[in-house]
């Protein structure tokens with residue numbers, strides 16, 4: 001099938017590439033000429049495991065193309081996917097100006113029936129606005145259908161998530177685009193859930209908010225574990241074996257971050273408010289997330305006593321493993337809060353150091369994780385990169401002026417760390433945690 005994707009961010013580029021991978025003929029559009037130039041030259045604007053090889057393979061096979069022209073994209077395909085950013089505004093609501101601009105551009109290029117599919121995360125009722133806008137700006141009288149097809153991929157696992165989705169949600173206002181949408185997704189062998197447009201849009205915000213709630217829930221339980229001497233990992237394992245609950249997203253941490261959860265939670269709260277419902281439960285989710293960071297900072301400051309002038313090594317800057325993304329990263333927030341207290345930082349991340357440099361200054365960037373601890377008063381783990389489990393702990397202990405390790409991601413075993421001679425403080429594992 002001939003498919004156009006507008007926007008080559010995380011969602012757009014992965015979507016376009018994975019559509020090409022199953023044999024569709026794809027053209028990706030981005031208004032940023034630098035990005036398109038980079039992609040045409042075989043470069044990658046983002047780090048996402050496995051994506052660069054897949055882009056190269058499909059470009060070479062002639063199934064994946066790039067352009068800066070929306071007009072060309074609209075002309076070439078019958079189905080146009082919108083995957084542009086929907087950034088947050090200061091009051092928590094969503095800035096839909098990119099969606100509006102793209103809708104107008106599509107409208108002004110349309111000369112025959114098109115299916116316009118929204119993949120960006122948008123507030124409920126956006127589909128109605130997109131349809132209205134297209135009607136208004138369409139030069140000729142052309143038929144079209146608007147479809148909502150939210151994307152659930154995770155950064156760091158995006159290709160796998162796209163190729164093997166748990167489900168594909170397709171929100172429609174009429175039956176006309178349903179078969180074409182099913183044809184697009186048939187190669188992925190996933191259940192296709194067909195709903196009305198408003199429900200499809202709500203599914204995305206409701207799902208992400210629920211996952212954020214799950215993390216805040218286990219983080220709240222981790223506080224009880226610290227107060228009572230229980231172990232949050234054992235509690236999570238026991239809870240998670242109930243198939244109604246499930247083990248995923250029950251890892252206590254210094255809080256969730258990234259470009260989705262914090263933004264989607266605020267947006268969902270705002271949307272609810274605009275519809276006349278106060279979603280107090282989700283406000284509590286935000287509150288617990290903020291408290292979790294406060295508690296971790298407090299744990300560090302109480303242990304170190306005076307923070308001013310202390311030198312700390314930080315392992316992890318990305319908002320989670322497997323990505324170079326530092327947007328709304330708890331690790332970056334932690335660094336900045338420690339800096340405000342006068343702490344001197346040596347930092348390392350396997351992938352995110354380049355991006356971190358734009359937002360985190362006056363720190364020493366260290367390229368080898370095993371050298372971070374040198375001359376530091378304590379070491380802190382802020383991101384759950386699996387490679388940190390391979391850290392040379394013996395060397396770290398010798399390099400630190402005092403063998404203190406704060407683990408915001410519970411990567412190590414408490415007893416083993418103590419045996420190695422560390423004062424080891426993690427999340428929700430016993431009273432001394």
Ligand code: UDX
Nearest residue numbers: 151152153154155249250251253256257258260319320
């Ligand atoms: C999320 C959703 O999972 C995805 O479906 C949606 O399309 C986009 O938003 P993403 O932001 O890429 O994906 O990251 P995710 O893996 O969900 O993690 C989000 C944050 O929660 C990270 O900071 C992560 O470290 C944290 N997290 C996750 C926890 O603290 N504990 C957990 O158990 C799981």
